[in-house]
Amino acid sequence: MPTTTTLTEKYISATIRSLPATSQADVRAELEASIADAVEARTDQGEPRDSAERAVLTELGDPGALAADYADRPLHLIGPRYFLVWWRLFKLLLWIVPACAAFGVAIAKILEFATIGETIGAIVVVIIQVIVNLGFWTVLVFAILERTVPVPEAQWTVDQLPEHYETRAGWSEMIGSVIFLALAAAAILWDALRGFVRADGEALPILNPELWPWGMTALLVLMMAELALAIAVYRVGRWTVPLAVVNTVLAVAFAVPALYLLITGQLVNPEFLNYLATEHGEELAMANAGAAEQGGVFRVVTTVFAVVTAGIVVWDIIDGWVKTARARRA
Known part of the structure; x- marks a missing residue:
């Protein structure tokens, strides 16, 4: 005769199937015992066994939620531990990243001699894309943290207020650096591999391809050093004089070659400039005529x-030393 699976067996199977194999037997035994005790308590009071079993399982709730409790697995993307930190960081990034992206797109459209409508449309599109990506990637990072970083054992007290504030500020700064540097690195690689501008269906890099591999590799190394600095600030909990010195050195190491390449005309791809001169010759002539007293449109943009x-760069250096001074006073 075929066996009939009881509601209890169905419930236990639904609960333990998402648990690690090493803990399934223990959880099964615990649930079988607790459910049997609860059902027996109800039947001793005169309740029919079927209705008692159904009532006990109903009180236990969704087996998926119960399994999450056993596995100590959150059923939310971002819980209260990290929500406020994420929200403050997200609002900060919304003030900075979309504006920087819009500025970059505006400059690119000016170089392409696009119309005002095309420029505004491109800016609106990139702002929407940046906001969506900021929301997605910040939520993803904090969702991973929610599931990987252990909950502190100590309870919060009022005495922790100053240290708690500094840690959260360092944390937000580190996450912001991770996201900003990741977007910057992605933009550099996209320009080299896919291209923001396409001519005859082919990618046309804006940055000079001759800077690869050594120049761009050095830039990526500097970006990794900036990330390591942000992590160091977070680990220390505050800005210190050595960290401010490192920040200054990194800023100067980026600014000096970048400005040199920009001023000497080695930063932008010559083929990209030829593309502008070929495809937008009339617009370029008009723009140069309008900016003749300033040396031409390319000189103005440079x-x-x-x-x-x-x-x-100057703001970054000053900001590091100001934070160091505030930390020393505190």
């Missing part, structure tokens, strides 16, 4: 890029 790059 100057803008140089000023922006120098400004960012």
